[in-house]
Amino acid sequence: MAKDTTKNILLRLDPDLAERLQTVASVEGRSVSDVAREAIAALVDQRRQDTRFSRLLEENLSRHEESLRRLRSDD
Amino acid sequence: MRYLGPYDVLAVAARVLRCSSADAVLRTDLNAVERVLDSVRLTSGLAESAGVMLAGLVRARPFDAANRVVAVAVVLQFVSLNRAELQLEPVADVDELLDRIATGEASYREAGAFIRSRLEHQPVKPEDLQDDLRLELLLSEETLTFDVEQEWWRGVRMYEQFSDPAKRVIVLAQEEARGFDHAYVGTEHLLLGLITEGQSIAARVLNSAGITVPAVKELVVEIIGRGNGGASQTSIPFTPRAKSTFEHAWGESKARGAEQVRPEHLLLGVLNDRDGVGGQIITKLAADLDQVRRKLEERMNWRERSESLVSGMLAEGTSWTTYGRRHHLIHELNALLDENERLHEQVAKLRDLLRRHDIDPDS
Numbered sequence: 127m128a129k130d131t132t133k134n135i136l137l138r139l140d141p142d143l144a145e146r147l148q149t150v151a152s153v154e155g156r157s158v159s160d161v162a163r164e165a166i167a168a169l170v171d172q173r174r175q176d177t178r179f180s181r182l183l184e185e186n187l188s189r190h191e192e193s194l195r196r197l198r199s200d201d
Numbered sequence: 202m203r204y205l206g207p208y209d210v211l212a213v214a215a216r217v218l219r220c221s222s223a224d225a226v227l228r229t230d231l232n233a234v235e236r237v238l239d240s241v242r243l244t245s246g247l248a249e250s251a252g253v254m255l256a257g258l259v260r261a262r263p264f265d266a267a268n269r270v271v272a273v274a275v276v277l278q279f280v281s282l283n284r285a286e287l288q289l290e291p292v293a294d295v296d297e298l299l300d301r302i303a304t305g306e307a308s309y310r311e312a313g314a315f316i317r318s319r320l321e322h323q324p325v326k327p328e329d330l331q332d333d334l335r336l337e338l339l340l341s342e343e344t345l346t347f348d349v350e351q352e353w354w355r356g357v358r359m360y361e362q363f364s365d366p367a368k369r370v371i372v373l374a375q376e377e378a379r380g381f382d383h384a385y386v387g388t389e390h391l392l393l394g395l396i397t398e399g400q401s402i403a404a405r406v407l408n409s410a411g412i413t414v415p416a417v418k419e420l421v422v423e424i425i426g427r428g429n430g431g432a433s434q435t436s437i438p439f440t441p442r443a444k445s446t447f448e449h450a451w452g453e454s455k456a457r458g459a460e461q462v463r464p465e466h467l468l469l470g471v472l473n474d475r476d477g478v479g480g481q482i483i484t485k486l487a488a489d490l491d492q493v494r495r496k497l498e499e500r501m502n503w504r505e506r507s508e509s510l511v512s513g514m515l516a517e518g519t520s521w522t523t524y525g526r527r528h529h530l531i532h533e534l535n536a537l538l539d540e541n542e543r544l545h546e547q548v549a550k551l552r553d554l555l556r557r558h559d560i561d562p563d564s
Binding site: 163164166168169170172173174179182183185187190193194196197199200 | 209221267278
């Protein structure tokens with residue numbers, strides 16, 4: 127994939143949410159994509175703060191650390 | 202099954218790439234992730250779903266660095282959220298599979314088979330079920346009043362899609378849940394409902410496979426334990442897995458051209474979710490879950506052929522066959538087929554008994 131610093135995001139939004147994003151974007155003088163990215167990042171943060179989710183993730187990464195480190199890179 | 206959403210995937214990516222959530226959003230092709238997750242939602246079994254996820258993420262390369270590591274970490278997280286564990290060692294085999302996936306030599310099916318061979322299921326604990334229920338409540342307030350009789354399903358009241366024996370199975374499953382003082386109806390209760398209903402093909406297949414009420418109840422207590430009196434409410438909610446079982450049963454009934462969801466379709470649903478408590482119990486008691494499925498499908502096919510043959514005969518220009526008459530004849534035929542099946546089972550048991558006493562049943 128391209129390693130640009132920004133990219134277009136195709137979002138499936140309900141009309142109300144799209145309108146609210148548009149309002150926030152115009153008030154703050156930013157693009158809708160920019161505001162949408164920020165909103166997504168906030169939801170990702172929320173997920174990372176979920177206790178069960180983050181506990182399982184840490185357990186997985188710690189248990190499989192050595193195996194994941196030895197996986198061949200495809201970069 | 203607990204499916205992953207795009208935020209779950211991004212959270213794993215952010216952790217693996219050691220970057221902020223905002224950076225993870227920038228460094229991930231969200232559209233590609235969405236496409237992969239959409240494909241995963243079309244699958245059902247855990248291994249198959251994980252296979253589609255792994256193959257999809259490796260091929261689409263949505264992460265701008267360490268794509269393989271992030272893809273594998275996402276699959277590990279998906280599997281563990283569904284109470285299983287994936288063994289990665291030896292890593293060389295994983296690498297080889299990923300190479301073949303990337304070049305298109307290995308399909309998602311092969312990925313699924315590979316994952317299945319390295320999957321270890323963890324026993325389901327009561328707190329896991331509570332998690333599922335909590336999640337369900339968060340997802341939809343509808344669950345607070347979820348009841349088979351109240352639930353609307355694809356534009357039709359769900360209960361109307363069930364045959365009378367299938368409705369009896371649901372009622373019996375609810376009674377079984379109350380009997381354990383469980384505050385939910387899971388696939389294990391559906392399994393018990395299917396056995397105690399007693400008259401269907403599903404009940405016969407389960408019985409002949411040694412899956413009996415006492416044996417199942419013993420395992421329910423071993424795996425889940427008894428509840429603490431939370432089942433006094435009139436409407437007991439179904440677990441997400443039980444609801445998935447209904448969805449699968451509905452799909453099976455449609456695929457087979459049946460007008461209603463029957464107990465055998467419900468059993469196919471329970472068999473499909475081998476990670477559910479019902480599926481785990483069948484695996485423990487019958488050893489080979491696929492063999493139970495084959496036996497069930499064999500019986501269903503036989504029954505469908507017979508019914509279709511008789512319907513065809515009745516439809517051939519016989520003006521005296523009113524709908525009521527035809528319905529009555531099919532009902533009579535079903536009774537006859539049931540009796541025939543029962544006699545076949547008895548003959549099989551007698552033959553087995555003779556063999557055990559070193560007597561050739563054909564001599």
